[in-house]
Amino acid sequence: MNKMMSVKVSGAIALALVMPVLISGCSESSAQDVQTINLRVGASHPTTLPWVGSIPNNFIPEVDRRVAELETPYQINWQEAYGGQLYRANASLTSVSQGIVDMGWVFSTMEASRQPLTQVSVYAPAVTDDPAVMMEVFNELNRSVPALKAEWESNNLVFLGASASDPFQLFTVTPVEEVGDLDGKRISAAGVLSSWLRGTGAIGVQGALPDFYTQVQTGITNGALVLPSGGFSIKINEVAPHLTKVNLGSMYFGGLAANKDSFERLPEEIQEILLDVGALYSQSIAEDVMAIYEQGMMNMESDPKVTVNAWSVDQRMAWVHNMPNLAKEWVEDNEARGLPAGEVLRAYMNAMRERGIEPLRDWDKEIN
Template structure:
């Protein structure tokens, strides 16, 4: 073979090499909360590396831009940011989208459930495959639910005053996120909507006198400085949202990219659950060291609180059923899972 032919063959081989044709996909990830919170930090620490690893040898790589903590979207504004194409992947907290992602809020309308984060996360994640309407709510927003949702550990109450029973809440203004405001109905407290970026200043300035929150966030935000009375009410762990992609963008990607994003979401879920347990213990230690007084609500007081509430789950289900959504099926599916796992429920929302 002549030298010119050898050179031409070499050039052709390089040209046809997958590495020579490596595609770079630009992806911006978004979260309204800052990376001090585990569900955001795990995007950087686990999700992105897992996606990159899954793409190794595929001829495609991703150039990541990470936009967290309000740099691109405020808390609760992630859906609009993804819809507008300003980001392709992100964490969407369904907690703050009770109308758009109503079915995903099933745990928040049935408080005093299981404290088991893994059980909550696995249950709701699997329900997305068993109940098509749940996945369709994401798709109607041009979002592809990738899985790897995140759940928040057993919620508690933090206040500027001691609490031993619901009688102590009479007339008090208490911050709560999204649908959790309803956990205060019938207690005499006044629910004040808020989120982790507002709680500290709300309590410090007197807009609120306490907050319904979960331990890791409470410690990270140093809420014990303004609300030093920590009452372990055991509202239960809550499904709070998931990793999603802009669906119209996702559908245009290669199967390698799609599969890699799903693999990243699975890795995210596993890492998040593993990292959370240690953080919860550390959170209580940090709050105690910061001067917090930590107590547990008695079983009697917890039962009284649960029974004081209207049937939040049934009210929610009736309203959504009327809109053509299978809310009763969602409630029954979720509570069946809790009971099969041996959860002791002070109130069976699905049975009433």
């Protein structure tokens, strides 16, 4: 059995940059030596978020269980660092690709320049409210659509499993009974999500989730377009007590990935386990995300200080069809750069339809 040498470098991050996956023999007196594999796993966000918490709570235990059943006696020594201990959200992709960790959660929404085609669900909203379906689709597409697969491999990554959100909703200071009520309102939104307000007359105000409470409280904005699971966590309902269920859909925003060099050094049977358990990682996220969402909605319904208004399908369609064709703009911008965005959009929409999903808008049928 070959042993890989590690170089001692002071400092945790310097060590992480140079230390490869280590496979070593243990207990020479045993009938068959146990081969120990050191794997570093991390995330820029805390384990309180389902897509991170699922790594130590579900992914690692299931990998360990399957490894223990192999004929060859392997043991994985996990070295875990979550909550930004090693890197921040804007470095989640590069930290895995450069080998600071051997695997970790990649926040693709922050990586539009490196993963432009991966942003497709952001520019085609209101397709499905079910994160389980969203993750199932992208677990398939990231392996079957060459252009999406390439966005992981070109960054020295092996995609393991997708992560997605609960459906976006609207929290406001005053009631929003129809899309016309948004005219002139200032709404907090993160990044490109402010484009979902185009056509409504509302003005998107940029900010991150932690900023939204103060933005609304101080009158900078009149509400926030937000994931309820995130909105509940910052108690946005205290300052924006009107929750309008506009159901603008779940969003795919990245997933668990392995450093390609580290992955290829692993025994083939370990590689297969990591790929297989990646799909289970997504399933566990869906369960946790919707449990948080449903419990939070129950709390909002029972809170006398909060008014919950669920829009009809017609009201939701009025919002979505008042938008310019965001997907068409996205396709044209990316195809001008030589990227097959139209192919990716069609693959995404068709994969949804094959699962019985009826999008509020057929984004792909409006492109050439």
